[in-house]
Amino acid sequence: MKIALIGATGYVGAKLLAEALNRGHHVTAIVQHPEKLPTHAKLTGGAAKVQDAAALVPLLKGHDAVISAFSGHAQSDVLGYFIDGFKAIVAASKAAAVARLLVVGGAGSLEVAPGVQLVDTPAFPEQWKASALGAREALNLLRGETALDWTMLSPSALLEPGERTASFRLGGDQLLADADGNSRISVEDYAVAMIDELETPKHSRARFTVGY
Template structure:
């Protein structure tokens, strides 16, 4: 059992991570903007936090074995600016709190679809996801320059959608994964399995990896 802080634990991805972590008996601090949305569990402590207030975030991260960031800027007008500022705050707070590991929900946009060509830079990439994808790409670049923190980024496949927990998937590094029919997809539940597997048995220290069928 580990003591884990999940930032954004009631969001699209965060809620799946929370559910998986709880089923594996970890002790979770759910750091969210609205604690009333956190499902009640004897393994979960809900705590209100504004990621941009770094001192407060640092205090709440102290004493944890790891932090998982499912922070996102989807609801903001300036998705990219808000996300990058937030991830900078999370990195700084994790270091100041002395947390051993930071795991981050990445984006598929920064994965390669051909040598030197990232998904976000292809013509078919949806405009409405550009801000989020660019934020994830910049966050990865920030982490790659990080000298102190032990970090890991898990990028999903192109389609990350609700679906069953099969526990059967493939892992990759910097290239977008696709199945036999050419579809790049992973269920939220299986994405969460891959992330909590990495939490429990670190195999991608200071690097990005990806998961898909």
């Protein structure tokens, strides 16, 4: 499968890139600094700023799917930067006539009680709030999208480096937690779940989550 991966050198994107390549997919990694990419026979680098939809279109054309691991964590205006970029990705994906768009979401928009999302609870960390609100707005934009076959995968509350076990649970709009009340998933297993969805779609035009 031919995949265009946006944000392939980031925290989540790098693991998605490794998982996709290990499974034999051809990846075009779209980043601002292609020189940071590893060397691989099935990897092609493409340089573009995410907010420039016109520049993205030719890089996305001809691919079976786009995976967006774009985030605005390093920006001063995290929310504004992310939403502008996300809208450009959606517009470029449609203009390039790519069949599917898979998006790295956040845990903040998952429900912890009926009608109560994690980001709206008092305990939600302030440092991640702008990112969580951006991901929630992106989800709302996707839910109003009729032209794209989209999927968003939200992680558990704690997304951290760990092992690739390929053993986890999937859920819908509710936050997953283990028997001890911990909500977590390794970045490696998050990548497994995303590429599983790429290869065998089960959540067309829907958001789902993954956790232990």
